[in-house]
Amino acid sequence: MRLRMLGVSIVAAAAMAGVAAAPAQAAQPVTASHHTVSHHSWYHFGKGRTDLTLDAAAAKALTSLGVKVSPVFAKVSHPGGKTVFGFTIVGNPNDGTIEHVGGLLLRAGGKCLYLTGYTIDLKRGVLSGKINFGTRADLFTIGAATPAGVTLALTAPAAALLNKTFGVTAFTQGLVIGYGNPMIRK
Numbered sequence: 410m411r412l413r414m415l416g417v418s419i420v421a422a423a424a425m426a427g428v429a430a431a432p433a434q435a436a437q438p439v440t441a442s443h444h445t446v447s448h449h450s451w452y453h454f455g456k457g458r459t460d461l462t463l464d465a466a467a468a469k470a471l472t473s474l475g476v477k478v479s480p481v482f483a484k485v486s487h488p489g490g491k492t493v494f495g496f497t498i499v500g501n502p503n504d505g506t507i508e509h510v511g512g513l514l515l516r517a518g519g520k521c522l523y524l525t526g527y528t529i530d531l532k533r534g535v536l537s538g539k540i541n542f543g544t545r546a547d548l549f550t551i552g553a554a555t556p557a558g559v560t561l562a563l564t565a566p567a568a569a570l571l572n573k574t575f576g577v578t579a580f581t582q583g584l585v586i587g588y589g590n591p592m593i594r595k
Contacts, residue, residue: 455497457593459509462557463492467586474577475517481525482511496527502593505531512538522574536561558590
């Protein structure tokens with residue numbers, strides 16, 4: 410059921426972006442275990458992509474807590490030992506928001522948390538997303554620019570959600586999870 414809802418969401422996002430038919434490459438199957446697609450697929454119809462580089466300390470903390478992070482309709486690479494997720498930009502970035510297809514799946518101890526459909530609101534300085542394909546919430550505040558991108562720090566509600574989901578107290582407001590770098594096609 411989740412895969413079907415996700416597929417419907419992506420088709421709707423493509424339709425809203427004015428795409429009549431996605432290229433043949435974009436129709437590649439989803440793997441049931443990781444909910445990912447080919448490294449080549451979703452970037453062909455989008456308006457660019459945003460790379461999210463996981464902060465090294467945050468990645469180590471997630472691993473120590475047993476939390477595995479997997480892409481959902483996103484590209485993942487490991488340049489120089491870093492983990493970088495690439496999310497396709499859709500919608501109209503000129504309206505002050507940058508909307509994305511895909512997201513992340515966090516898993517630990519038999520519990521799953523989907524954070525998808527990211528929207529960067531440039532006016533408010535936040536990145537929001539859908540929680541388990543439902544309610545939209547502010548997940549990160551956008552901070553200072555660094556060579557890796559702008560800092561993405563957990564909001565208080567996002568930290569509370571992660572702690573509750575995984576039965577820990579390690580996530581706090583302001584914890585830098587990674588660095589965002591939007592690249593919009595001209």
